Amino acid sequence: MELAIGIILGCCALGAGMAMIAGIGPGIGEGNAVASACEAIARQPESKGSVTTTMLMGCAIAETTGLYALVIAILLIFVAPSLLIDILVDTMKSL
Amino acid sequence: MKLNKTSLKFKIIDVFYITMMILPIVFGIVLQVLTKPMSEGIAITGARVYFTIPxxxxxxxxxxxQVNSAIVLIVIFFFCLFITHGMTKKIDLKRQHIAELIVEKVDSLVKENMGEYFKGFAPFIIAILALSAFSSLLTLFGLYPPTSDINIVGGWAVLVFFLITYYKMKCGPLNYLKGFTEPVALLAPINFISEFATPISMAFRHYGNVLSGTVISVLLGSALAGLSSMLLGSLPGFLADIPLFQMGIPAVLSIYFDVFSGCLQAFIFAMLTMMYVGGAFDLETYKQKKAQKSAKNKQ
Known part of the structure; x- marks a missing residue:
């Protein structure tokens, strides 16, 4: 029983960590977006305001996939273990 | 009605509005202090349930x-009353400049992003912007920000989804259904899924940003508490309890996560609302349909 609970907790933590690998994608994407925005501002300093607004919008949209991973990681850490342990205890009782 | 801004009545109403702006926040802090268990320390928790109605x-x-978003609503309501109190054609109060600035900025933003047809949308956009920004800024008072609860942000996203669908339906339900088969008919299921992905991604974006700020702040806070107890723990007496590293350092992170990120997410939520609703409506088709209908009615 203790072993099973330990495996559940460990696997939930592992899964949460693995879900956050998705953070790489938004990182690269936002880096590209900001680099291009810097180039655009260097070329045309007068268009700084609109470039910054567009860049922030694009960054926020690129961030979404990373935030999905974050939500999954948070669910795995805070919600999943107690649910899974409840299921385990119930099945052990019924056996 | 002539307005005398030095009269006693005017001043009393002013003071009433300001106190009504401060009182809900004080009420929230008192409620937090009274109901939060003291022994808990720093922990990541969801919204606590005060009571349940059967x-x-x-x-x-x-x-x-829910309680905190009601607080935000009351504060914004009395802020609006205060800022528009004593409006005259010839400006003689400083706050009227702020009110006019807000209205003009939002009007031009809505016109720029949604077109002339949607200029009536400005009050809705500024309402959603103010609600979201003030909700995130509530963390500055140590209260639970309603935007880090998926139910609240999800509610706003569902509202936006209904608006999008309404404006897509405006050119006729058949036109709406035809939109699903847009590039090729084969893509209809994917278009159908992406229709429902809009509110989900809007809600998750806002909620995830605010929540991740909270989680990182709590992690840093507990790490700094451990560090200061490790370094100062061996000292005698009250010296061991001094939270040396917990002073000041979390405030730097709070500027980014609470102030900047909260305001940015509010702005992005409002911008996306404008873009989705503005993009859902095809003015050309609508005008054509209207012209056809009026031509039919004449015959």
Missing amino acids: MPVQDFPVTES
């Missing part, structure tokens, strides 16, 4: 996020 199908819980 309902026929399912019990209705009154949570922290």
Whole structure:
């Protein structure tokens, strides 16, 4: 029983960590977006305001996939273990 | 009605509005202090449930996020009353400049992003912007931000989804259904899924940003507490309890996560609302349909 609970907790933590690998994608994407925005501002300093607004919008949209991973990681850490342990205890009782 | 801004009545109403702006926040802090268990320390928790109202199908819980968003609503309501109090044609109060600045900025933003047809949308956009920004800024008072609860942000996203669908339906339901088969008919299921992905991604974006700020702040806070107890723990007496590293350092992170990120997410939520609703409506087709209908009615 203790072993099973330990495996559940460990696997939930592992899964949460693995879900956050998705953070790489938004990182690269936002880096590209900001680099291009810097180039655009260097070329045309007068268009700084609109470039910054567009860049922030694009960054926020690129961030979404990373935030999905974050939500999954948070669910795995805070919600999943107690649910899974409840299921385990119930099945052990019924056996 | 001639307005005398030095009269006693005017001043009393002013003071009343300001106190009504401060009182809800004080009420929230007092409620937090009274109901939060002291021994808890720093922990990541969801919204606490104050009490539940028994309902026929399912019990209705009154949570922290509902109470706090009611606080935000009252504060914004009295802020608007205060800022527009004593408006005259010839400006003689400083606050009227702020009010006019807000209205003009939002009007031009809505016109720029949604077109002339949607200029009536400005009050809705500034309402959603102010609600979201003030909700995130509530963390500065140590209260639970309603925007880090998926139920609150999800509600706004569903509202936006209904608006999008309404404006897509405006050119006729058949036109709406035809939109699903847009590039090729084969893509209809994917278009259908992406229709429902819009509110989900909007809600998750806002909620995930605010929540991740909270989680990182809590992690840093507990790490700094451990560090200061490790370094100062061996000292005698009260010296061991001095939170040396917990002073000041979390405030730097709070500027980014609470102030900057909260305001940015509010702005992005409003911008996306404008873009989705503005993009859902095809003015050309609508005008054509209207012209056809009026031509038919004449015949």
